[in-house]
Amino acid sequence: MKTILLSGVALAVLASGAIAQNVTEVRIMWYSDGNEGEVIADLLDRFEQNNPDIDIVLDNVAYQVIMEQLPIQLAAGEGPDIARVTNLKAQAEHWIDLRPHVADPAYWDENFGGRFDWIRKDGSDAIPGYMTQLTLTGGFANATLFEQAGVELPGPGATWDEWIEASRQVMEDQGLPAAFAIDRSGHRVAGPSISYGANFIADDGMPAPIDDGAMAYLSRLAEWTEQGLMLPEVWVSAAGTTYRAAADDFINAQIPFYYSGSWQVSNLSSKIGDAFDWVMIGSPCGDAGCSGMAGGAALVGIKYTQHPEEVARVMDFLASEDILREFSERTLFLPAHAGVVAKGGLEFQSDDPLVPPALNAFVAASAETMPAADAMPAWVWANTYYGAIVTRISQVMAGELTMEQARELIDSDVADQVEAAGQ
Amino acid sequence: MARFGETVGRVATLPLVLIARAFDPVLRLWQRGTGTGGMVAFFLLPNMAIFGVFVIIPLVLNFVYSLTGGTNILLGDRSFIGFGQYGRLLECGNYLQPLTCREDQFWTAVRNTSLFVLFQVSLMVCVSMITALILNRNIAGRGFFRAVFFFPVLLSPVVVGLIWRWILQRQGLMNLIVTNLGFDPVVWLNDRFFAFAAAIGVSTWAHMGFYTLILLAGLQAIPKDLYEAAEMDATPPARVFWRITLPLLGPNLAVVLVLALIRGVQIFDEAYVLTGGGPGTSTLFLTQYIYEVGFASFLRNPGLAAAASILMGLVLVVLTLIQLGLSRRAERGNTR
Numbered sequence: 071m072k073t074i075l076l077s078g079v080a081l082a083v084l085a086s087g088a089i090a091q092n093v094t095e096v097r098i099m100w101y102s103d104g105n106e107g108e109v110i111a112d113l114l115d116r117f118e119q120n121n122p123d124i125d126i127v128l129d130n131v132a133y134q135v136i137m138e139q140l141p142i143q144l145a146a147g148e149g150p151d152i153a154r155v156t157n158l159k160a161q162a163e164h165w166i167d168l169r170p171h172v173a174d175p176a177y178w179d180e181n182f183g184g185r186f187d188w189i190r191k192d193g194s195d196a197i198p199g200y201m202t203q204l205t206l207t208g209g210f211a212n213a214t215l216f217e218q219a220g221v222e223l224p225g226p227g228a229t230w231d232e233w234i235e236a237s238r239q240v241m242e243d244q245g246l247p248a249a250f251a252i253d254r255s256g257h258r259v260a261g262p263s264i265s266y267g268a269n270f271i272a273d274d275g276m277p278a279p280i281d282d283g284a285m286a287y288l289s290r291l292a293e294w295t296e297q298g299l300m301l302p303e304v305w306v307s308a309a310g311t312t313y314r315a316a317a318d319d320f321i322n323a324q325i326p327f328y329y330s331g332s333w334q335v336s337n338l339s340s341k342i343g344d345a346f347d348w349v350m351i352g353s354p355c356g357d358a359g360c361s362g363m364a365g366g367a368a369l370v371g372i373k374y375t376q377h378p379e380e381v382a383r384v385m386d387f388l389a390s391e392d393i394l395r396e397f398s399e400r401t402l403f404l405p406a407h408a409g410v411v412a413k414g415g416l417e418f419q420s421d422d423p424l425v426p427p428a429l430n431a432f433v434a435a436s437a438e439t440m441p442a443a444d445a446m447p448a449w450v451w452a453n454t455y456y457g458a459i460v461t462r463i464s465q466v467m468a469g470e471l472t473m474e475q476a477r478e479l480i481d482s483d484v485a486d487q488v489e490a491a492g493q
Numbered sequence: 494m495a496r497f498g499e500t501v502g503r504v505a506t507l508p509l510v511l512i513a514r515a516f517d518p519v520l521r522l523w524q525r526g527t528g529t530g531g532m533v534a535f536f537l538l539p540n541m542a543i544f545g546v547f548v549i550i551p552l553v554l555n556f557v558y559s560l561t562g563g564t565n566i567l568l569g570d571r572s573f574i575g576f577g578q579y580g581r582l583l584e585c586g587n588y589l590q591p592l593t594c595r596e597d598q599f600w601t602a603v604r605n606t607s608l609f610v611l612f613q614v615s616l617m618v619c620v621s622m623i624t625a626l627i628l629n630r631n632i633a634g635r636g637f638f639r640a641v642f643f644f645p646v647l648l649s650p651v652v653v654g655l656i657w658r659w660i661l662q663r664q665g666l667m668n669l670i671v672t673n674l675g676f677d678p679v680v681w682l683n684d685r686f687f688a689f690a691a692a693i694g695v696s697t698w699a700h701m702g703f704y705t706l707i708l709l710a711g712l713q714a715i716p717k718d719l720y721e722a723a724e725m726d727a728t729p730p731a732r733v734f735w736r737i738t739l740p741l742l743g744p745n746l747a748v749v750l751v752l753a754l755i756r757g758v759q760i761f762d763e764a765y766v767l768t769g770g771g772p773g774t775s776t777l778f779l780t781q782y783i784y785e786v787g788f789a790s791f792l793r794n795p796g797l798a799a800a801a802s803i804l805m806g807l808v809l810v811v812l813t814l815i816q817l818g819l820s821r822r823a824e825r826g827n828t829r
Contacts, residue, residue, distance in 0.1 A: 138789050145566030145793070160791065247663060302683050302772075303663065309598075309770025309777040310785040453791035461598075468685065468773025475592065487792045493562030493572050 093125045094380045097150040098369075099140060101133045104336030106202070106401040110388075113397065117387045124380050137313060144372065151375040152384065154202060156367050158189040159450050165189065165198035166371035171382030172197060178389065181408045188447045189368045199370030200389045203403030206436050207261045207331040207362040208353050209233070210338065210428075212240075214346035215326040219243035223351070230262060230290065230354040233327060238299055240326040248301035250327035251316035252291070254308065254464070256456020258329065261363035263287040264442045265356030270455050271442070277451045277484045280459075280477055287356060288463050288473070295467040301325055306467045311457040320348075327351075331362070332432040336402040339422040350428035352435040361440040365447050366406060404432060451488070458483035552806075558799035564792050571796070578800035599801060601774045602782035605689075609778060610757035613693045617753045618746070621701045625708035626738075639709075643702035653699045654766025658682070661691060661767075682768055685775040692764045692776050699763055700756065704749045711745030712738070744820070751816035755809055779805050 098114075100107060107130045114126045129150065131139075136155055143149035144164040155161065169175050175197060179186075182200045190196045216223050219240040224232045237249035252258050260270070267283030294300040301324070304316045320328035321341045338348060353362040369388065371381045387393060391409050398405040400419050405411055418425060446452045461483065462476040471479065524532050554568070559578055561571035586593030591600035628639055645653065660666045661681040668678040682688045715738065723733045739746075761780035764770075770777040770785075779801070787798025 141793065142566065142788060147567065157791065302680060306773065307682050307688075307769060307771040309774045309781070311790050312769055457791045464771070465773045468771065468775065470773040470775075471592075479597070487794075490562060490794050490797070491564050491792055493574060 093123055094377050095125045095127060096152065096375075096377060096380050096384055097127045097129060098384075099129050099131055099136065099150040099153040101131055101136045101154060103133075103333045104340065104401060106336075106397075106403070109397055109400045113388065113393055114384075117384065121383065121387075124383065126384065134313070144374075147374050149372045149374060151377060151381050152199075152369060152371055154367055154369050156365070157453055158366075158368050158370075159448060160453050162189060162191045162194075162198065162450075164373050165196070166373045166375060166378060166381065167194075167196035167198065168371050168378070168382050168385060169195070169197045171378050173382075173386050181391070181410075182389070182406065184408065185366075185406060185447075188366075189370060192450070199368050199385060201366045201368045201406035203333070203366050203398065203401070204364065204406045204436075205332045205366045205404065206364055206432050206439070207258055207329070208432060208435050209327060209329045209351045210320060210334070211237075211328075211349050211351050212320065212323060212326045212346055213349050215240050215244055215246070215323060217347075219326075223349070224354075226352070227360065228354055230265075230287070230356060233351075233354045234290075234294055234299055237325075237327040241299070244326070246324060246326065248319075248325050249299040250294075250329065251301040251304050251319055251325050252329040253316055254305050254312065254314035254460060256311075256453070256459045257363060257365060258331070259287065259291065259459060259463075260446060260452075260456065261353055261361050261439070261443055262329070262356060264363070264440050265353065265359050265361045267356070267358040269442050270452070271445055271449055275449075277455055277488065280480045283356075283358065284459075285473065285477060288459065288466075288476075292463060292466045292473060302467065305460075305464050308464065309461075311460050329353075331365075332404055332429070333367075335425060335428050335432075336420075339402070339420055339425050343422075348424060348428075350431040350435075352431060353438070359440045360438050361443045362435055362438070363443050363446060364436065364439055402429065404429065404436075451484070454484055454487045455480075458487070555799045556803060558795055559803050561796045563796070564794060566793075566795060574796070578796045579804075581797065582800055582804065596797075598774060598777065598785075599782055602777050602779045605775070605777055606758060606760065606779045608689075609693060609760055610754060613696055613757050613760075614750065614753045616693060617697050617701060617704060617757075618750060620697060621704035621708055621749060622746075624701065624705045625712055626734075628705065628709055629712040642705055645699045646702040648699065650699065650762035651766050653695060654763040657691065657695045657763075658767050683772050685772055688768045688772055688776050692760070692768060695767055696757075696760060696763055700753075704753060707745055707749050707752075708742065711742045715741045747819035748816065751812060751819065754812050755816075758805065758808055758812065 100110060107128075111128055114128060118124065118126055136153070137157065140149060140153060140155070141157070141161060144161060149164070168178075172178055178197045178200070182197075185201055185204075186197065188201070189198050211223055213223065216236070221236050221239045221243070224236050228236075234249060240246070241249040252262075260268075263284040263286075266286040268281055268287070269283065270278060270280075272278035291300065291305075295302055295305065301316060301319055304314050304319070308314060315330065316325070316328055317330060317334055317337055319325050320330075321338065323346060332350075335350070342348060353360050369385070371378070371385060375381050388397075389407075391407060394405060394407045395410050395416065397403070398410065399417055402418050402420060402425060405416065410416070418429060420426075458480045462471065462479045465471045466473055466476045520532075520535070523535060527534070557568065558571070560573060560575060561568070562574040562577060563571045565571055582596050582599055584595040585600060588594070588600060589604075591597040591604060594600045624642055628635060628642070632638070648656075658665075662668075663678060663680050667681060672678055679687075681691065719737050719741075720733065723737060728736075759780055760778050761784070764776055764778055765781055765784075768776040770781050783798045783801050783805070786801065787793055787795050
């Protein structure tokens with residue numbers, strides 16, 4: 071009896087081993103701003119049910135891991151099979167070309183081709199992946215706080231100065247710690263800088279010296295911090311290029327005005343609930359325009375994968391029109407799929423009445439981005455510039471540098487990085 | 494029963510005995526050729542191999558990296574630039590004014606780390622000493638207090654940083670107390686002076702238990718008859734401390750001082766979580782600078798980070814040599 075039992079167990083172990091040998095593991099590194107981690111897990115479960123030969127391991131990590139640890143893995147020729155990233159262009163050398171592996175390259179070109187240049191090297195025709203969503207930077211206002219303070223929300227075309235002044239009145243009336251906050255990110259301040267006439271790209275495609283347009287907005291930012299109008303914790307309380315969002319301060323009704331982007335809609339909706347009313351207000355204007363900054367996150371295949379065919383099958387599934395439509399509707403993300411956008415009729419799944427107007431406002435604001443802003447996502451030195459701005463402007467806010475010193479140091483930091491990259 | 498146990502033991506150790514016998518001829522040959530010294534080297538070999546793989550090779554690689562340029566990580570993709578990274582780090586108009594240096598953040602970090610070491614180590618030694626003296630007395634609940642003071646040592650530095658961040662943030666515990674006392678809340682970690690002081694205080698709180706333990710062991714090793722003799726002579730307590738306790742605690746104090754110095758130079762985790770290096774760069778320490786340059790910035794510069802870590806390593810080597818010298822002197826003092 072014992073012998074039979076042992077034989078049975080041995081056979082079962084051997085059989086499971088044989089099955090396991092036929093299953094290919096595909097690892098995805100994923101970060102979430104809102105509920106997209108749950109949505110993608112659900113979609114991937116569906117894929118696995120129909121594709122039992124692929125076992126997908128979804129590693130949900132913090133955004134900081136994507137920004138700081140993934141690049142190290144990639145530089146060492148390692149990493150997951152697929153990753154969701156926002157540093158799209160600068161790391162393009164590590165993305166796989168899925169063109170030989172996807173079922174229908176023409177489908178990919180037709181629906182995602184418009185933004186492939188954001189995620190591949192200049193001059194390449196590779197299919198590295200697809201944008202999981204388009205994003206646009208923009209502001210949010212706590213309408214309830216404005217109403218309680220008896221202050222009118224500035225209308226379309228209002229300048230940054232007008233918005234900060236209105237927010238200051240709300241701050242003072244409501245006894246809030248600050249009037250507004252903007253995420254500690256170079257990407258976030260680039261759009262407003264461009265609204266004041268900034269141009270970061272020189273004619274030869276290399277970084278241009280930081281100009282008066284950028285300084286006009288960045289000086290304002292430093293002054294607002296000094297005057298106690300901008301929440302200092304976000305920018306001042308860190309050194310270097312560390313990313314910090316101010317979403318929690320807006321969610322906790324500590325600030326009436328918050329400048330971030332469309333990816334926050336789901337986060338704000340789920341965390342604020344009916345605690346107060348909030349609205350998306352677009353990008354306030356500067357002297358040259360009212361530009362936000364387009365961008366987004368992409369799901370890309372990693373060049374070092376051992377399973378390009380399986381990666382392509384997963385990507386084909388996730389990039390299919392129905393799945394992307396469902397992903398956008400459930401995550402409240404703006405789709406980057408040309409077919410989905412053209413057909414329209416997205417039914418965003420939210421009971422929150424504040425969500426549809428917010429998303430529509432983002433769609434409307436996307437028409438106002440300026441050419442200088444549109445060029446940034448596909449520019450390889452964008453993040454270099456962003457890092458220098460964040461580092462040095464934070465020092466100005468902390469009282470360590472003057473704006474003129476910061477201006478010189480931003481230029482020399484960028485030049486040093488360009489020189490180091492060329493060594 | 495004893496015979497049964499012996500048999501089981503023999504069977505259990507049989508594989509090891511067989512392996513040892515298989516090596517026996519080789520070892521005999523080795524011993525004949527190299528003598529006893531050779532045998533010592535043979536038995537040290539496994540340990541040295543591990544040390545070599547995890548310490549020596551990374552150290553050499555780090556040095557090689559510091560001689561290369563570019564943003565690639567793989568050594569094969571990097572270009573040799575000699576001591577260019579060191580030149581960049583050391584290029585400075587006035588070392589006391591970081592803004593005159595090409596790598597101003599490096600020199601800011603050096604200045605901050607030096608000040609941190611100066612104040613934190615002084616505070617650490619004083620507080621640990623006082624705590625050890627109190628815990629060495631016959632007070633009620635001595636065991637409990639020893640555990641309480643040692644408890645923070647067991648916490649992860651990230652946990653320590655987060656606990657204190659939550660206490661000191663705008664809506665934290667500290668401001669609850671402040672506002673209940675009728676004052677306006679203060680954003681403690683936005684104040685350059687307080688953030689630096691907080692980094693010192695939190696680091697001292699987190700590690701003092703360890704140093705207290707070393708000093709406590711030293712205090713308990715001091716012969717009691719010396720204190721009894723002093724008591725019989727009606728020697729004042731302060732004189733007892735200066736003439737008996739402090740001199741006999743010298744070796745332990747030296748170890749504490751040097752260990753605290755080394756730990757101080759390496760400060761990173763608690764401070765990084767607590768202040769993130771801010772406000773501005775007022776709590777940017779050397780290890781965070783290396784981390785930022787090598788790993789966290791958008792365009793990483795592993796060569797520059799490696800060169801900075803080599804310079805920091807040199808400082809640590811000097812401190813370690815001082816510790817070794819002091820330990821040897823203490824040993825010689827004890828054997829006399």
